[in-house]
Amino acid sequence: MFRDWVSVSNYVFIVLFCVVYLLRRPAFRQCSSDRYAFLYAFLLVATPPIGFAFRVFQDLNGEINAFFGNLDKPSYNAWWHNLTLWIVVPMVVMLLIHSYLPRGKKALIKKLMYGFMVFVLIFEGLQIQPFYLVQGILAAVGSLCILASCMTYFYSLMTHEEYLSVELLRLPSFWQVTFIFFYVSLNYSSDISFSYLSERNPEFVTSILWVAKVSGVAQSLVFLACFTAPALKIKLENQPSYA
Amino acid sequence: MLDQESQVIAIVLSGIFFAGLMSVFVVAMVFVHRQRQDLARQKLNQLQAEHEKTLLSIENEIQQETLSQVGRELHDNIGQLLSLTKLNLNSSKPEKQAEGLSMLGQVIKEVRGLSKILNLDWVEALTLEDFLAQQLEKIQSTGFCQTELQSDLPLPGLPKEKKIVLIRVIQECLNNALKHAEPKQISVRISLPSAEKALLVIQDDGRGFDASIPSQGSGMSNLSSRMKAIGGSFLLTSKPGAGTKIILDFPI
Numbered sequence: 378m379f380r381d382w383v384s385v386s387n388y389v390f391i392v393l394f395c396v397v398y399l400l401r402r403p404a405f406r407q408c409s410s411d412r413y414a415f416l417y418a419f420l421l422v423a424t425p426p427i428g429f430a431f432r433v434f435q436d437l438n439g440e441i442n443a444f445f446g447n448l449d450k451p452s453y454n455a456w457w458h459n460l461t462l463w464i465v466v467p468m469v470v471m472l473l474i475h476s477y478l479p480r481g482k483k484a485l486i487k488k489l490m491y492g493f494m495v496f497v498l499i500f501e502g503l504q505i506q507p508f509y510l511v512q513g514i515l516a517a518v519g520s521l522c523i524l525a526s527c528m529t530y531f532y533s534l535m536t537h538e539e540y541l542s543v544e545l546l547r548l549p550s551f552w553q554v555t556f557i558f559f560y561v562s563l564n565y566s567s568d569i570s571f572s573y574l575s576e577r578n579p580e581f582v583t584s585i586l587w588v589a590k591v592s593g594v595a596q597s598l599v600f601l602a603c604f605t606a607p608a609l610k611i612k613l614e615n616q617p618s619y620a
Numbered sequence: 621m622l623d624q625e626s627q628v629i630a631i632v633l634s635g636i637f638f639a640g641l642m643s644v645f646v647v648a649m650v651f652v653h654r655q656r657q658d659l660a661r662q663k664l665n666q667l668q669a670e671h672e673k674t675l676l677s678i679e680n681e682i683q684q685e686t687l688s689q690v691g692r693e694l695h696d697n698i699g700q701l702l703s704l705t706k707l708n709l710n711s712s713k714p715e716k717q718a719e720g721l722s723m724l725g726q727v728i729k730e731v732r733g734l735s736k737i738l739n740l741d742w743v744e745a746l747t748l749e750d751f752l753a754q755q756l757e758k759i760q761s762t763g764f765c766q767t768e769l770q771s772d773l774p775l776p777g778l779p780k781e782k783k784i785v786l787i788r789v790i791q792e793c794l795n796n797a798l799k800h801a802e803p804k805q806i807s808v809r810i811s812l813p814s815a816e817k818a819l820l821v822i823q824d825d826g827r828g829f830d831a832s833i834p835s836q837g838s839g840m841s842n843l844s845s846r847m848k849a850i851g852g853s854f855l856l857t858s859k860p861g862a863g864t865k866i867i868l869d870f871p872i
Contacts, residue, residue: 534649534653535649541660545649551649555649559638584628585631587635588638591635
């Protein structure tokens with residue numbers, strides 16, 4: 378259960394995020410960007426423990442694996458990671474960035490979301506890679522969609538006049554998108570080559586996963602700081618409105 | 621063991637490299653953003669300075685015009701009245717003296733009227749419709765041409781600066797029509813196409829001119845830049861023999 382301090386930190390973050398959610402429930406209900414940011418941060422810390430839980434509850438995991446056609450290895454939980462990290466998380470990130478963008482740029486992200494959904498349906502429908510194994514292609518497409526959304530955000534940040542009145546270092550969306558951008562680009566190569574590397578050089582995979590874990594903790598800290606800033610009396614800028 | 625250690629070192633180094641890269645990215649973004657903010661601030665200051673300059677020059681023009689009007693009034697009207705008053709008061713006849721005193725009262729009234737137009741406070745008291753009505757009435761009373769004023773809805777109160785610019789532009793348009801067009805009729809229409817903007821159309825049935833030929837003077841560009849200074853626009857359409865139409869579009 379607790380293989381290292383990062384695993385422990387996931388549980389600590391889950392507890393902290395639950396407390397934040399309870400305290401800031403009205404704010405999350407009102408503001409869609411806060412809601413998506415919370416969902417993203419929570420999914421990142423909750424996915425590994427839930428994945429671990431599926432390995433513990435073998436019966437349920439075995440049934441799900443069998444549903445996806447895996448009868449040999451009922452302990453595999455890659456399907457869970459595929460579902461959350463490579464389907465739900467890219468969608469949540471795109472929705473988050475969609476909520477931050479001005480109207481003209483929103484259409485671009487919307488097209489990206491529809492395109493990604495169509496790709497997922499075709500990819501999973503045709504079973505190009507089995508769903509119960511790590512899906513490198515899905516990881517690559519999901520990551521590219523996230524990176525494209527982040528680039529769109531940075532482009533609008535640098536070109537839209539509404540941002541001129543904003544102090545960038547106090548803008549939560551800037552830090553959130555920057556950390557998402559770096560987290561995804563940092564783990565891009567290891568995510569898409571995970572299957573290959575774990576077969577050829579499992580020690581290297583174990584080592585390289587540390588980069589993902591440490592950057593993930595840094596990212597969770599940033600999101601936690603954004604959520605708790607009002608309670609900690611840290612003055613943050615509001616997202617500019619595009620009237 | 622050594623292999624594992626070198627892997628760890630490589631990963632730590634790559635982690636540090638990416639952290640550095642991220643820091644550089646953040647610093648670069650903030651730097652570019654600050655530069656954009658500075659540029660925008662400079663542009664805003666420049667626009668404000670230009671706006672103030674335009675207003676100042678318009679105020680100067682109005683004051684100069686007012687002074688020459690005052691000069692004319694003093695010479696042609698008050699001076700004459702005072703001379704007559706002096707003659708009447710010097711007379712030994714009581715009815716002439718009484719007439720002189722009544723003239724003195726008239727002079728006082730005229731001087732009071734003049735003192736009111738010496739500062740620009742009248743601009744604040746006057747609405748744009750009132751100003752237009754006065755100007756058109758003045759034109760009609762001189763017998764140059766017929767005038768007509770139409771207004772769909774009353775204009776909401778405009779700030780003094782905006783009103784000064786509009787007054788100056790309207791005066792210039794009417795003067796140009798009288799000077800160059802020889803019209804039989806000048807009509808002015810005010811409309812409010814939306815809650816945020818107003819349209820003022822000045823139309824004459826005079827000689828007109830080919831508006832596609834660029835004018836040699838700076839009058840038109842001055843009018844256009846003045847309208848821009850208050851966030852509005854100036855559009856002129858004219859054809860030889862078909863009169864001239866000027867559309868002033870401005871925010872309210």
